[in-house]
Amino acid sequence: MTMIVKKTVVTVLAVGVLSCLGAVAARAQDTELSAGDTAWILTSAALVMLMTAPGLALFYGGLVSQRNMLSTLMHSFFLLCVISVQWVIFGYSLSFAPGGLVGGLDHLFFRGVGQEGAPLAGTVPHLAFAMFQGMFAIITVALITGAFAERIKFSVFVIFSLLWATIVYDPLCHWVWGGGWLGAMGTLDFAGGTVVHISSGVSALVAAIMVGRRAGYPRRLFPPHSLTLTLVGGSLLWFGWFGFNGGSALASDGLAAQAFVTTHICAATTGLCWALIEWVHRKKPTVLGAVTGAVAGLVAITPAAGFVTVPSAMAIGLGCAAVCYIGVNTLKPRFGYDDSLDVFGVHGLGGTWGALATGLFATTSVNAAGSDGLLYGNPGQLWAQLVGVAAGWGLAIVGTAAILGGIRLFTSLRVTEEEEVTGLDLALHGEAAYSPLGSGVETQAHRSS
Numbered sequence: 001m002t003m004i005v006k007k008t009v010v011t012v013l014a015v016g017v018l019s020c021l022g023a024v025a026a027r028a029q030d031t032e033l034s035a036g037d038t039a040w041i042l043t044s045a046a047l048v049m050l051m052t053a054p055g056l057a058l059f060y061g062g063l064v065s066q067r068n069m070l071s072t073l074m075h076s077f078f079l080l081c082v083i084s085v086q087w088v089i090f091g092y093s094l095s096f097a098p099g100g101l102v103g104g105l106d107h108l109f110f111r112g113v114g115q116e117g118a119p120l121a122g123t124v125p126h127l128a129f130a131m132f133q134g135m136f137a138i139i140t141v142a143l144i145t146g147a148f149a150e151r152i153k154f155s156v157f158v159i160f161s162l163l164w165a166t167i168v169y170d171p172l173c174h175w176v177w178g179g180g181w182l183g184a185m186g187t188l189d190f191a192g193g194t195v196v197h198i199s200s201g202v203s204a205l206v207a208a209i210m211v212g213r214r215a216g217y218p219r220r221l222f223p224p225h226s227l228t229l230t231l232v233g234g235s236l237l238w239f240g241w242f243g244f245n246g247g248s249a250l251a252s253d254g255l256a257a258q259a260f261v262t263t264h265i266c267a268a269t270t271g272l273c274w275a276l277i278e279w280v281h282r283k284k285p286t287v288l289g290a291v292t293g294a295v296a297g298l299v300a301i302t303p304a305a306g307f308v309t310v311p312s313a314m315a316i317g318l319g320c321a322a323v324c325y326i327g328v329n330t331l332k333p334r335f336g337y338d339d340s341l342d343v344f345g346v347h348g349l350g351g352t353w354g355a356l357a358t359g360l361f362a363t364t365s366v367n368a369a370g371s372d373g374l375l376y377g378n379p380g381q382l383w384a385q386l387v388g389v390a391a392g393w394g395l396a397i398v399g400t401a402a403i404l405g406g407i408r409l410f411t412s413l414r415v416t417e418e419e420e421v422t423g424l425d426l427a428l429h430g431e432a433a434y435s436p437l438g439s440g441v442e443t444q445a446h447r448s449s
Helices: 002-030 037-064 066-096 126-147 156-175 193-211 227-249 255-284 287-301 310-335 343-361 379-408 416-422 425-429 444-447
Strands: 122-127
Touching: 002 066, 037 066, 037 122, 037 227, 066 126, 066 156, 066 425, 122 126, 126 156, 126 193, 126 343, 156 193, 156 379, 156 425, 193 287, 193 379, 227 255, 227 287, 255 287, 255 310, 287 310, 287 343, 287 416, 310 343, 343 379, 416 425
Parallel strands: none
Antiparallel strands: none
8 A cells, every 4th residue: 555655655755757848838938939929020120110100201292392302301211310329229118118107127238138029929039029119109100290391401300300209209118018007907908009109199280380381371272292102101001000010919820910901901991091081072083082082991990900800990991981071171270280191191091990899899809908988888898998099199188289399499390481492491491302404403423423
């Protein structure tokens, strides 16, 4: 009997040890870096970079006059440089390091950000996750520039961009994605409806009002100088958005595929509906209308992409077409603000609608890590989305007004009337986008040759 007991005890202990070892091995396997996930995140980061330059640069550049083409391109391209450096020095830390209302200083100069698994995406290197998120910070600031295109000082643009990224974007990113209070209360934002589009769109409205109208607005028309470039830029935005939303799954898996498909079908639905509304309202569907609608649809699906079904994505696209069309064609003329390239109408209103629609259409049948929305029996999710929207609007309004108000204490926000008439390309950069040889415009390329 004693021998039997001893054998039983030994067997139990052996099984226990093997179970513990198996559990440790399983955990190690769970956090092991995945080549597929890493490749997808790196590709997605490159796609999001493509969205800023040349995507957004061409989309905005085609919408302004040709004498302001280069200055508009410069906004997007220069931000690739400026915000990338800010992100490495302290932006990532303020966004994703542990902290209170803002992240701490644990990751200054990417300290502790290496080839190991990322805290929020264990199957991809921390470096890959950090730079993927950095591309979001870049394009968010770049979106705002469409509101004050053709009239802001370049020095003011640079100072504003750095301060805005630090005071508005980084804290809001921390609140939602970096372990802050909005994420803790259950606010859903798959890829940036609140963090990216509400923050940039609402800030754009404040900036447009504070910088002031373009000379001659609204009596004078400001037609796009190249809808061809705008269409190319819009198409590049659509292409890059598959990385923007699909990459936010943080893995190469079924959720990434879900986000990929909902992104595409929402954009297509909104572009189609916008063109049809315009056809009825103005008797002709336009290229500008179709591409604006598609971009608005991409904005609206961003917070919901990994939380909703494909039919729900179509419903979100339909609602977005109505909301953003009214914003661009009714609210803007009625209130008279000069949001040059309709950043608020597309991103501010589109992001707000998308965030609220997430509270309606979200379902755990698509993403068990989320929660059901109102239409699936959970009204609390809509409340969480309302709180997130209010927080995003509030921080954007207060932060942007404070930054521009502070800058205005030391210098004017906009160029002189003479520089505005001349065009910012020549006045601020000494170059011209379409300068024929022999025009007398001296560029760096001409001088070096």
